[in-house]
Each structure stands twice: as C-alpha cells, then as structure tokens.
Amino acid sequence: MKLQYWGTAAAEGIPGVFCGCDVCKEAREKGGRYVRTRSQILLDDSLLIDFGSDTYTHSLKYGFDMSKLEHVLITHVHMDHFYPAELLMRKEGYSHNMSAHSLVLHGSEDVSEHALRDWDGRGREGRAMLEAGTVVFDAMKPYESREMCGFKVTALPATHGTPHPYVYLFEKEGKNLLVHNDSGYFKPEVMEWLRENNIKFDFVSYECTFATRNATSQRTGETNHLGIPNVIEERRRFIENGNYKETTRESITHFSHNSATVGYGDMLGYAEENGFILAYDGLIIEI
Secondary structure (H helix, E strand, C coil): EEEEEEECCCCCCCCCCCCCCHHHHHHHCCHHHEEECCCCCEECCEECEEEEHHHHHHHHHCCHHHHHHCEEEEECCCCCCECHHHHHHCEEEEEEEECCCEEEECCCHHHHHHHHHHHCCCCHHHHHHHHCCCCCEECCCCCCEEECCCCEEEECCCCCCCCCCEEEEEEEECCCHHHEECCCCCHHHHHHHHHHCCCCCCEEEEEECCCCCCCCCCCCCCCCCCCCCHHHHHHHHHHHHHEEEEEEEEEEECCCCCCCCCHHHHHHHHHHCCCCCCCCCCEECCC
C-alpha cells in the first residue's frame, strides 16, 4: 500500500485562515512542513479519504487527475472532511471527458443527507447529478465492508461529534491499515469487533488534533479527538486487545493550531520520542 498525506491539519489549517497566533505566524514565516492544509489522504493513487474544502488545491499540488477518481470515503460531515458544493463541478457543462462517469461516495447515511441539504439550497443541479448517476452515494452500515480500488474497506464507528461518524480499516494483499481520524477513543464494542475478528494492524495513522495536550474533556471525561497522551493510551488498548504486531508502525496527523507545541519543529521531537512518524503535507509512506 502507498499512503500519501494530502493534508494534515484540522479544520482551521495551519496557519489558520484568519489567525494571528504564534503558531500560525511561525507557519507563515517558515513555510514548508510547518504549513498544514486540511486533512486528506490518498491510497495507492486511486482511493481518496475525505473530500474537504482543500481538495481542489490538493489535486493540483500533487498532480492528481480528478476526472479519473471513482471512489471517495467520507469519515464524517464536518466541513474540513466533506464539502459537497465542490461535487457540483461534476455536472455536465462544468466538466467534460471525465474518465469516470460515476463518482461513488461511501460513508454513513449522514453523507447523502448533508449533501442534499447543501445542494437543495442551490437549485436542482445536485439532484440532477444523482439522476444521471454522475454522483452516487453508498450508505454503509457499521462494520460493513466494500471492495474498491483493490482494497477491502470496513467502516468502523468513530467517537466524534456527528450523528454517524466512521473511521476505516483497509485490507490489501495481507496488510491491514487503520486510519484513525477523526475519533476519540474507540468504544468498547469497536474494540470487541477488532478482537473477535483477529485484526492485526500493519500501520495505524492516528489523529492528534490536540498535539501534546490531553484531549479528554475535564467536564465529561470523554474524547472526540486525541492528543499524544491519548494516542499512547489508544495504542496501549490496541496492544492489550491483540491488534498490534511486533512490526506495527504508526503515524500522527490532523493537527490543530490550538497548541503552543504543534509547530513541526516542536512536534518532531515529541513524535520520535514516542515512536510515531510525524505526518506532514505530501508525506508518502509505503506499507
């Protein structure tokens, strides 16, 4: 498997669009790996995870021909992960000679509901695309699997702030990849499913929105995101659950500027000290 990080930030980006904090000032001054666009991943040059508002920019930066894209997995319907207005550009008259007639968006039922609410405020163009099959929605149930782009993909319930968020498990040629964002700690029932199905990860891409801070709510004790302390705890849970191999590798991604230590130079030391690859925009990992 080839994993390419197109974007590695949370919703605000780093630097944030309108932000003048020290983290964002540093990113503007230093550029390079200090700059993070909104979260997105491409697998094996064919399967896209999430379709946020930076998708067009990403496709240009990394030389990807969006006319050939056939499958997108949507984790949840927050703006940085799903921006349905962009899909209207697949309509006849806006795009010509597309290699793929249909673009299938896989996710929970939230995906089509969110898209239709957005589109219906803009006229009939969105529903016309559905009728023409230009865009297709595939509503996956929890723990259901699909075959696409050479992968077996399983939807796992995430712990996050939308009605039905997912993260995804990818299996290909005997290798297992878990993309763990956006999510707090997995619920016990998800851990049980992983244990019962004897899932052993070759690679885990963890979210790390809170950087070095603990993401656990002091009020509720719950998590919707992770920071390094939580990632370490989630790793411990996976190991105890039998989901790690001796050779399992890990990365951290999806960073918010709301932490003084989130700059690339600061985070690199924390990541390496705890055994994680620090993701940055454009990073390619072979699994």
